[in-house]
Amino acid sequence: MSPLQLLPIITEGFSINPTLQSSVLNVALRGSADMDARPFLSHFVPLAHEEAERLAVSEVIIDVHELYFINSVCLKSLIVWIDYVANATQAQRYQLTFLVDSRLHWQNRSISALQRMAPELVQVANWKGE
Amino acid sequence: MTRTSRRIGLLVDWLEDEYQDKVLAGVDAEAQANGVGLLCIAGGVLRSPFRFGARRNFIYDLVGPDCIDGLVIMSGTLGNYIGPSKLARYCERYRPLPMCSIGVALQGIPSVLVDNAKGMRDAMLHLIDSHGYRRIAFIRGPGVNEEAEERYRVYREVLGENGLPFNPDLVTLGNFQASSGAEAVRQMYDERHVAFDAIVAANDFMAIGVMDALQARGIRVPQDVAVVGFDDIREGRFAPTPLTTVRQPLDRQGKQALELVLAQIDGQTIDENIILHTELVRRQSCGCSSHELPDRPVPEFSTDESDVGAVFSEHKARILADVTQAIWTSSPDVDVSIGVELVEAFKNSLPPDSVNTFIGTLEAAVQVAAESGGNVDAWQAVVTTLRRFTLAATVNSPDLRQNAEELCHEARVLVGSAAERTQARKRLEVEHWSRLLRKAGEALYTSLDVAAVMHTVQEQIPRLGIKSAYLSMFESGQENSRFSLAYDSTGRGVEKRRGEIFPSSQLVPEGVFDDNERQTFIVEPLFFEHDQLGFVLFELGPTHGVVYETLRDQISSALKGALLVQQLVEETTRRELAERDRLQKEMEIAERIQTSILPKNLQAEGLEIAAVMLPAADVGGDYYDVLPFDGGCWLAIGDVAGHGLRTGLIMMMLQSIVSALVRHNLWASPRDLLRTVNAVIYENIRRRLGQDEHATLTLFRLDAQGRLVFAGAHEDIIIYRARDRRLEVIPTPGTWVGAVRSIDAGTVESEQHLQTGDVVLLYTDGLTEAMDENQQVFGIDRLSAEFGKVAESPVGAIRDHILGTVRQFAASQDDDMTLLVVRYTG
Numbered sequence: 001m002s003p004l005q006l007l008p009i010i011t012e013g014f015s016i017n018p019t020l021q022s023s024v025l026n027v028a029l030r031g032s033a034d035m036d037a038r039p040f041l042s043h044f045v046p047l048a049h050e051e052a053e054r055l056a057v058s059e060v061i062i063d064v065h066e067l068y069f070i071n072s073v074c075l076k077s078l079i080v081w082i083d084y085v086a087n088a089t090q091a092q093r094y095q096l097t098f099l100v101d102s103r104l105h106w107q108n109r110s111i112s113a114l115q116r117m118a119p120e121l122v123q124v125a126n127w128k129g130e
Numbered sequence: 131m132t133r134t135s136r137r138i139g140l141l142v143d144w145l146e147d148e149y150q151d152k153v154l155a156g157v158d159a160e161a162q163a164n165g166v167g168l169l170c171i172a173g174g175v176l177r178s179p180f181r182f183g184a185r186r187n188f189i190y191d192l193v194g195p196d197c198i199d200g201l202v203i204m205s206g207t208l209g210n211y212i213g214p215s216k217l218a219r220y221c222e223r224y225r226p227l228p229m230c231s232i233g234v235a236l237q238g239i240p241s242v243l244v245d246n247a248k249g250m251r252d253a254m255l256h257l258i259d260s261h262g263y264r265r266i267a268f269i270r271g272p273g274v275n276e277e278a279e280e281r282y283r284v285y286r287e288v289l290g291e292n293g294l295p296f297n298p299d300l301v302t303l304g305n306f307q308a309s310s311g312a313e314a315v316r317q318m319y320d321e322r323h324v325a326f327d328a329i330v331a332a333n334d335f336m337a338i339g340v341m342d343a344l345q346a347r348g349i350r351v352p353q354d355v356a357v358v359g360f361d362d363i364r365e366g367r368f369a370p371t372p373l374t375t376v377r378q379p380l381d382r383q384g385k386q387a388l389e390l391v392l393a394q395i396d397g398q399t400i401d402e403n404i405i406l407h408t409e410l411v412r413r414q415s416c417g418c419s420s421h422e423l424p425d426r427p428v429p430e431f432s433t434d435e436s437d438v439g440a441v442f443s444e445h446k447a448r449i450l451a452d453v454t455q456a457i458w459t460s461s462p463d464v465d466v467s468i469g470v471e472l473v474e475a476f477k478n479s480l481p482p483d484s485v486n487t488f489i490g491t492l493e494a495a496v497q498v499a500a501e502s503g504g505n506v507d508a509w510q511a512v513v514t515t516l517r518r519f520t521l522a523a524t525v526n527s528p529d530l531r532q533n534a535e536e537l538c539h540e541a542r543v544l545v546g547s548a549a550e551r552t553q554a555r556k557r558l559e560v561e562h563w564s565r566l567l568r569k570a571g572e573a574l575y576t577s578l579d580v581a582a583v584m585h586t587v588q589e590q591i592p593r594l595g596i597k598s599a600y601l602s603m604f605e606s607g608q609e610n611s612r613f614s615l616a617y618d619s620t621g622r623g624v625e626k627r628r629g630e631i632f633p634s635s636q637l638v639p640e641g642v643f644d645d646n647e648r649q650t651f652i653v654e655p656l657f658f659e660h661d662q663l664g665f666v667l668f669e670l671g672p673t674h675g676v677v678y679e680t681l682r683d684q685i686s687s688a689l690k691g692a693l694l695v696q697q698l699v700e701e702t703t704r705r706e707l708a709e710r711d712r713l714q715k716e717m718e719i720a721e722r723i724q725t726s727i728l729p730k731n732l733q734a735e736g737l738e739i740a741a742v743m744l745p746a747a748d749v750g751g752d753y754y755d756v757l758p759f760d761g762g763c764w765l766a767i768g769d770v771a772g773h774g775l776r777t778g779l780i781m782m783m784l785q786s787i788v789s790a791l792v793r794h795n796l797w798a799s800p801r802d803l804l805r806t807v808n809a810v811i812y813e814n815i816r817r818r819l820g821q822d823e824h825a826t827l828t829l830f831r832l833d834a835q836g837r838l839v840f841a842g843a844h845e846d847i848i849i850y851r852a853r854d855r856r857l858e859v860i861p862t863p864g865t866w867v868g869a870v871r872s873i874d875a876g877t878v879e880s881e882q883h884l885q886t887g888d889v890v891l892l893y894t895d896g897l898t899e900a901m902d903e904n905q906q907v908f909g910i911d912r913l914s915a916e917f918g919k920v921a922e923s924p925v926g927a928i929r930d931h932i933l934g935t936v937r938q939f940a941a942s943q944d945d946d947m948t949l950l951v952v953r954y955t956g
Contacts, residue, residue: 032905035944069899069907071895071899071945072769072771072772072826072895073771073772075771076771076772076822076823076824079822079824079866079869080822082869082870083822083869083870086870105846105909105910108861109843109845109846109861109862112861112863113826113843113864113865113866113876114865115876116843116863116864116865116873116875116876116877117865117866117869117870117873117876118870119875119876
């Protein structure tokens, strides 16, 4: 398998850290996804999807357990990601799993709504600590 | 423009060469002597085909009676590419100003010319008669240059007179630049394969180019090929092989021309041209021996000690002729009468007991030569001449001979040392000017706006020894200019006149020239490629014309850069303002859409309702609605992701669709209704608008019995249970509308039962996500707590308390805030 060609994005208050483990692409979102984070996230999502297709991963885990806030505009980027997967060919499709911390209110509310958008593609798993 | 003192203009192509510098020096000296001001306008060669050459011509259009009383035209260079007849027609524009042409006879204009024919004839005859050359090549000037063509005509004439065949392959066209001399060598050797033993060039620059090209090919000058030029410029005197050339009296041409202009101003009619002599200067490039020694043999003397004085007296004319020729050849600006003093001092210093006055006299003469740009080292020829005569005259006087040898040795050491010092001083001077100009350039090129450029120019001018300078920039066209910079060390206060608009033909605003003091200004055009920016006047300080040319170039580039930056800033600001204006209008429209469509009537049977929507400056997409009907009421709340007009439009779509669907079926299932809303919104947003917005939306249908049925995904609902005085937070387990084609699978219908007094709190994330200065969000916990504090209050008071608390908490309002408080009263 080709090595991962996605670079981490680290800004003040927000970061995106992609890693590859076997056939699973991990994308950890941390901090606060507010308006300042919007351009980074909207730039990253299409690249990540392309990379997932190129690497033919079976699953992408979007780890948001350390993402303390996300506004509706950034949430839109995650919807776009789901849309990419939904429109991919069957062979290129992969599972999207959100790793959440159920103690965070927004995650309960918004990630659940995301999952209900495309229950066949999106899973939600609770982060159980290190 | 009124003037009390006379001012004359001098049109010159540029000031980087000695030719122009020396003519300017002559004109300036005569202007000083007559107390008239001088404007030297350096506007390039007319219609020059070279890059940037003709682009500076525009400065000539500004010259006229508004700024000068008469005009000297350096036609010899100005008209190189148009010829005398077109140049004469060009000069008609300056009528009725009195004029004088230098170098080229112009129809209807008095002219100061040089005797090109005699000079060239002398040079050719010297090559043929003294050195025996037979195959002599010739490099012409530009085809329309009258002087160059005259030299070429004489070249052919002398060949014919001496029975030498004319070979067209030995003639090339040039352009007076050194590069065309090198090109001529290449053509004759590499293309035409012709051999020659001498080359004559129509000017010195081309001759120097020839010598460099020959040297690069390993061809020796003069052993293999002799070279002769025309003009006698400094570069020729200091060439590795000093250049034999024809000297034309450049400064005298300048003086004479100014005299003729002044005479015309005084009412005299000048009806003939003045022709000045030219003279052959024999140095080494033609094959003559070193140090410009006269090639005549020294006569034999047979005398003794007592007769040395007699010999000097008897042969005084011969000795003086040889000494003055040596002086004249090496140092054109030294008065040759110094030769008389030198010969006399040498003669008087020969006797053993005499006082040595010769060395002192020689030192003073050499000093003058050094200061006037002469070749000091070439003064060895003066010593050699004196020694040759003395040795011949003291064959029988060993003591005198010994003394003469010692004098000559001392003189040679003096000349050698002075030459070395002169070279060192010149080198230091060049370094000094290079350093000053480099610093000026660095300062100018890093000035990023016009004001900074002006400030830098003002700062650098005095450092370059320039006493005053006036810079003006064209104001939309060339007719008027803005007086942008005034530097004047005399403290007349003209600096205060900056910003004045004045006719460009005056060159400065009226009264800026000091009529009480005679001044000479160099007028340089400011331009960058095709852009004509304005002009600058420098009071003549340094005599190196290259200083003004370099400054002109640096200021032009800096100004162009600053103007580009200014344009960029203006354009960016204009676009930003336009964009801000557009956004502002968009926001105003969006806000009107958002607020105008809100329900005006909040009266519903069995319910008390209070609502508020507070749009943020950057309007979001909050939406709420209250649609009462007999037996119940529909409530809706949502938020379109994003900001601006598009968001407002989508919000309007939502309102319309929900309103229409509800009216169509008052008892419809909220889930079904939501599915339809999604289908329409998805189609409109994704397909028709090609956008990717989505919206949170929860639809509620509340009936008279307190049955609250709802579907969709939005913020959690908070219900105050009046009977238990407790709060319940109810999630909205659905999904958003507009994101996917179908939300059937993810949309469920939920139900709550309200008791009398129960209060339902609906809100948007503008409240829960409001942030304080520490970036802490208000959050649902604080919202619940504040709601709990006032839940028994009237709905209006609940609304106001919560909103007030959130606004107090938030550092700023970044999103719309919407609050809907509904109390079920049964």
